[in-house]
Amino acid sequence: QVQLVESGGGLVQAGGSLRLSCASSRIIFSINTMGWYRQAPGKARELVARITSGGTTNYADSVKGRFTISRDNAKNTVYLQMNSLKPEDTAVYYCNAAVGVPAPNNYWGQGTQVTVSS
Numbered sequence: 001q002v003q004l005v006e007s008g009g010g011l012v013q014a015g016g017s018l019r020l021s022c023a024s025s026r027i028i029f030s031i032n033t034m035g036w037y038r039q040a041p042g043k044a045r046e047l048v049a050r051i052t053s054g055g056t057t058n059y060a061d062s063v064k065g066r067f068t069i070s071r072d073n074a075k076n077t078v079y080l081q082m083n084s085l086k087p088e089d090t091a092v093y094y095c096n097a098a099v100g101v102p103a104p105n106n107y108w109g110q111g112t113q114v115t116v117s118s
Contacts, residue, residue: 002026002107004095009112012085016116020080022095022109028071029053033098034078036069038091038114045094049080063089085116 003025012018020036028034035050049059049069057069068081078095092111098104 002031002097002099004097004107004109006093006095006109006112009093009114011115011117014085014087014116014118016085017081017083018085018114020082020093020095020112020114022078022080024076024078024097026076026097026099027073028076028078028097029073031097031099032101032104033096034071035096035098036078036080037094037096038089039094039111040088040091043091048093050096051078082114085114087116087118090114090116 005023008020033050033052036048037045038048039045049067051057051069051071066084071078092113094111095109097107
């Protein structure tokens with residue numbers, strides 16, 4: 001079992017920045033992949049960014065160059081630094097942990113709202 005707690009969401013103007021945090025109850029070094037997903041009203045949940053235990057990252061095309069995912073193994077926390085925010089980034093952001101191979105179990109946080117005003 002993995003409990004994930006997100007924080008850092010809020011309301012920001014377009015062009016602004018926010019940093020999301022995801023604290024894990026499990027040592028994140030042992031987690032295959034941790035990531036951030038988002039879901040806007042009426043839309044499917046989509047991958048924003050993810051990072052492997054080895055530090056490999058990948059991003060959705062829509063956020064490349066603006067968002068950065070990172071991890072602090074000592075704090076068992078994953079971050080999402082979001083810069084140059086756009087109104088279309090408005091969504092509930094969810095932290096995800098994929099544990100185990102070859103068929104990982106997925107764990108989710110409760111979500112944190114990010115609202116970008118124009």
